[in-house]
Amino acid sequence: MSASSFPGGTSLSHLGIYADAAPDGVCGGSPHMHLVSTEAYVVVEGRGALQTIDREGFRETELEAGSVVWFTPGTIHRAVNRGGLKVIVLMSNAGLPEAGDAVMTFPADIVADPDAYAAAASLGEADGREERVSRRRDLAVAGFEALRDAVIAGDRGPLADFHAAAGALVLRSAGAWGRLVRERPLAQAERSLALTEAIAQGDVAHLGEARVHEAPAQAADRGYGMCGRIRAYDVTDLQENHR
Template structure:
């Protein structure tokens, strides 16, 4: 009998379901907290409802419609903001599961907060002793207050504020990168190396590993949590570095 080993999700991704916040922000739009990932590509698979995703990148400002069946994805360095129009619900797929949960995502807080790790941590963390919805909304509003000047500067043809945000975000997370490397080695890289080993075995005509296949089923381990973009259903995969698809 083979070991009852853990099985990562395909490609060692993270997965979650998100219902976009509908609280109006300073610009009148209801939606999530603008933020950026530094090491992970992210995808939205739209399940129902409608909205848009606003993005800031070296290519400028962009707004893409989100309707049922659409898939939108963006690479590290892209600031993104989910905006809901009508009961927008998406499934979020995150590359390198474990990294987003370890701080790979940085909110677009104002520069003075990004420059102070303690101030950033206080603003980004939802306090346990306060109303979570109120705290999540304050956090979202603070991120929007830092996001709007970045967007306005790109509209005006000035990419420097976005570049400065990139630099500030990289400096903010620098102490965590060694830990991220371990998560990546134990997660996404290990999954890719296992595929390589299987291909080598198949090339040699060795099918023994196929007898060790397993099946897993998971249900949300937490429902309705307050994430960056909306209320989030999370999945925990026991025995792996995967916690959930953070968003």
């Protein structure tokens, strides 16, 4: 992974939440959770909601332009679009979600089977991808509804089972996650600590190394993310704009 001085070792993307309806009539994305990363939404346009399942149970948080909401690892979340919802997404531990730190809420039998999960999550070739995105979302919604209904009824057993199955699903890949954390957020924290210690000793040499970085222009086409059409910004330090 290329070095990045972007604040906090985070990733940055612009997300337009899917506007088509799932079988329950709700428009939006595929419910899922992150096992390690914290995610934040800064709403820039439209309105909608964030449906979540966490230690407090099921909750729906209204979203509109200017809303800021973030959720910690283990929060099952579903982005709901009620009219042109677009958000800026800040994700901690840049690169980790792409490495497997995201598990969709497919029905329990699928999450418990790595091969079945991989098949359900795959978007395949470009041709017909939009249809497969909807099919994947609908499958995740079915599992989400089962978890939600159980939690509302006071039964947290299915949620605990999902947590365990998700952990087992990523067990093989999780061994490499530490490297990603060390290369981005941990490296930045250690750099900041070193600078504070240097300044405390009267050493300000690093100030002479200051520079501006600028993300390159983004392609017109957006990729298919879990929650919507997504455009990720390249915030590596390879793109420099000296002024």
